[in-house]
Amino acid sequence: MKPFKIMALLAAAVIFSIPAFAQKPANFIGVEGGISLPLGNFGNWSTATALTSIQGTVNDPNGYAKAGGFFAVDGAWFFSKNFGIGGLFRYGTYNFNHLDSLSQGYQESFDVDRTSTTVTNYKMWSLMPGIYFDLPLARKFSLTARGLVGIAHASTPQITVAIEDGGVQDPPVVQESASKTAFALDGGVGLRYSILRCLAVNLRADYFYTKPDFTFVNSGRNNNAGREVTEYDQALASANFTLGIAWQFGKFGTKK
């Protein structure tokens, strides 16, 4: 639902802004970085109690993603006073949250002296062309927006649980990392301030959505107990807050 709200806001901004200014915005190529807040099940986690299963395994819909960081390169060419076409390449990672809860769930499920859990992180890149919008609010200040669709490639953490009981190392439980490419969309609004004729600073907030259907290989699973996820068909959605810098070029609007 959220992406559609953002698209509606973008559309409204476009409709109200078209007659306001008569300058064509500068084309740009920019780099940016920021923080990404996982939304929904992607950022949720389960308690150790919910993950404890002594007879049979338990599924887990949660992604345990912590707020992550990303960098991106984007650019746009404006073919009209407000609209342009462009694209974005973004790469980011998310660390694993509430690892203790996960580890304790295995420890209680197998009733062992100790579990040691090691995880890698989520990695995700996306490549998305789309429509860029620019609405000058003042001489150096613009409201910007973009709506992008494309692909995202995500890989999940590898989770390795070492089990020790009675002084014996038992076989580790391993959920292998999985990768998948899926349709993705991104929509957001921002502000652009031109600090130099060729240089602008961008501040923006975006909503990002993709839904890869991961299939996991669980290696080293000998007994039916504890958390075991074989498929993860959940959205990897996030709210992304970006600070960037853009090199502006091409035909600039006439000074007034």
Next chain:
Amino acid sequence: MQKILSSRSNCFVAMIVLFSLSLSGCSKSASTTTPSFPGNEFLTTVQLQLTNTSDPTDVQLASSTQISPYTHTYQSDSIYNSNAFLHLKANSTYSGKVIILDQTQSPAAVISDEILARENYHLFFFQPSPILASNIIISNTTTNIPQADWLTGQPASDTTAFGISVNELVAATAADALNLTVSRTDEDTNKPPLQVGLNDNFVTGAASQGILRVVLRHQPNAKNGTYDPGSTDFDVTYAVTVY
């Protein structure tokens, strides 16, 4: 013109710096260790309850315990075997059940119920001794303990009921062997299912005597039907007479 170029160079430098800074924020793997919580139950008492399938009045209850019959308290370094014996009729089949208790609690907690709940990574072994070498069959469906894991070097003072040594032996002849075979009758919910051993069949042959060692193996994510993986939750020995 030169000023414009210089300005654009500065723009590029600024962008490269920002790009480099954002790349440096890459994240790393994480790990944690979770120890067990205090307050686990004690396995103070292991009982074998056997019922003759041809004669339901023939019920045998053998008990090995760490609860002192004198102080009625848990003795971590002692085991009381005065009731750890089975008198079984020859050429009979007994339906057996392993009952594990925590008698430090009042009333005693039935730990075998918890073992049943956790059957997917627990497995019982029953080793009669003396046993003919030809009768030692190691597979993922037999109850024999591999010879490498037998008790063979225990001091003479390490005995079970009637002062019989707990050391295990290979019988030189059939006449020396304890004529007792144990097979498990229950299975867990692993896929494919594996045997558990809380419920068993005890089949006797001709009159004989010896010992029966019972071991519970805790095999978290390692249970495969064999003895080796995991660790031992308890290891007790009963005296057996087949008459």
